[in-house]
Amino acid sequence: MKHVSAFAAALAIIAGCAAVPQTTDSGLDPRNFISEPGAPETALYTLTNDNGMEVCITNFGGRIVSIMVPDRDGTFLDVVHGFDNIRDYMTVPSDFGAVIGRYANRINKGRITVDGQEYQLPTNNFGHCLHGGPHGWQYKVFDFVKASGNMLQLAVDSPDGEANFPGHVKATVTYTLTDDNALKIEYSAETDKATVINMTNHSYFNLSGDPLHSVADNILYINADSFTPVDSTFMTTGEILPVKGTPMDFTEAKAIGRDIESDFQQTINGNGYDHNWVLNTAGDTSQVAASVYSPDTGIMLEVRTNEPGIQVYTGNFLDGSVTGKNGKAYNFRSAVCLETQHYPDSPNKPDWPSAVLRPGETYNSVCIYRFSVRQ
DSSP states (O other), X not given: OOOOOHHHHHHHHHHTXXXXXXXXXXXXXXXXXXXXXXXXXXXXXXXXXXXSOEEEEETBTTEEEEEEEEOTTSOEEEOBOOOSSHHHXXXXXXXXXXXXXXXXXXXXXXXXXXXXXXXXXXXXXXXXXXXXXXXXXXXXXXXXXXXOSSEEEEEEEEOTTGGGOOSOXXXXXXXXXXXXXXXXXXXXXXXXXXXXXXXXXXXXXOTTSOTTSOSTTSEEEEOEEEEEOBOTTSOBOSOOEEOTTSTTOOSSOEETTSSTTSSOHHXXXXXXXXXXXXXXXXXXXXXXXXXXXXXXXXXXXXXXXSSSEEEEEOOTTOOSOOBOGGGOBOOTTOOBEEEEESOTTGGGOTTSOOOEEOTTOOEEEEEEEEEEEOO
16 A cells, blocks of 8 residues: 555645645645644545536545535535544544444444354443444544545555454545546445444535534435334334334435424434435446435535435534634534435344445455436
8 A cells, every 4th residue: 555645645635746735725724734744644534526516525434524516506515524624523522534344333232242252342332333323434534544635545444343343444436536426435334343434424414504504405316215213212123114104214305394293103213314224226227316406506416325224314413602613603403414324234134234344355345436417
């Protein structure tokens, strides 16, 4: 693996042959993403395409920091939550824009069994292991591998026994910004010992470009006829239930807020929507798995994936206590997350698609976020 100075690489990406700009199009200063002396090197990387779209990423947790896309009037807006400096990312607990691993979502009581061997993982959410535990990959500094003007590849090395997960796992995440305004995220991983893995991206989208604007009026579509219900601790029950006739039905696009406050037990248990939908797409990335549209700006986001499920989370635990970019607080339901992945707690649900990775196999997961405008 090629290792270079992260800051030097970041400057090369954003500078090309020209002078290094003081800020990105989204208003970020790359100097604010340089780690303190003696700490693992962090930096800000900037991807662009021929349409003027810009995506900024830091190697701390492989986090997407900003995404600039045009609205129906041609004005470019930043449509994701995040911070404008590395210090806040490191000191304020959040999943904003992060690569999640080893296992995205929840594992019941933090217990897994792989090839007859039981493992107790750290618990950090209602007695369960959420997003790899309190020291998941979103809090690791990834290694820079390679980059070009529209592509960035980062790597993470997870030793055997990290967070008590078995196996030495080497993983990469590759971001490619295409000229049809799509951000393609490709995950790859190998292990020297049987383990479980489930990677995703945890960007918080607000297509109005204003985090003070609720996403309740956003129009959501999910290409799924069923979902995995949860109990009061947000743990999947093991059932797969039909969405038809319930507030979980987004097979016909509707406003996120239309049924979110219903007395349906699942929206009560989830404090809104915080569920995994069982996709109809069967791993076909040519099909739209989900989409969200802002009537305010006309910005449409379509999601494609080879994964069997998508976790949709509507910012139900944002409460205004965290201040992000431009000094704006992130309020209740000010974003929607669209996390492509295997189902929660799959290691303990043998009838569900397996999340086991064995030596000699390669884990591959693809998520495509494509932006467009509806007039």
